[in-house]
Amino acid sequence: MSDIETSTVSEEGFASTSQVGDFELTIDATDEQGPNPNAALVATYASCYLPAFRVGGQQRGHDDLGKIQIDADADLDDDDDLEAIRFDVYVEADVDDEELAEIVERAKDICHVQSALREGLRAEIAAHGDAF
Incomplete structure (x- = not known):
């Protein structure tokens, strides 16, 4: 069993949303929907x-x-x-x-x-x- 598990999804483009426990974090290579x-x-x-x-x-x-x-x-x-x-x-x-x-x-x-x-x-x- 892992100590940390996350799930990261990108529907399209360069932004992705990671699920970290109960939290969501959006990262975007283009700085449009979140930090790069x-x-x-x-x-x-x-x-x-x-x-x-x-x-x-x-x-x-x-x-x-x-x-x-x-x-x-x-x-x-x-x-x-x-x-x-x-x-x-x-x-x-x-x-x-x-x-x-x-x-x-x-x-x-x-x-x-x-x-x-x-x-x-x-x-x-x-x-x-x-x-x-």
Whole structure:
């Protein structure tokens, strides 16, 4: 038995709808009916890294980091494959740069998407405390 099961359907064109448990997700290579697969992957990566960052903070004694926002950007190569990903992590709590660097590294170890991506496609991460 699998741990994760999804079903993805495309009736026509380049959009597809995936059923993931009780949720539907539309991905569209043309960006018309939903985000394209590369954009969805970057968003999924950030959505995985953010809770990993919170857990990393808790493990470093920061139980309340407050609001956290990740602004992600990515570069594509000539074949439209993801080539580079960057995260700017903004944290409401006043956390010094050394502690932020420790949390960044711990979150990298925790994030499952980080583990699943090829070595050359890991996000470059800058974290900013006391950001809001």
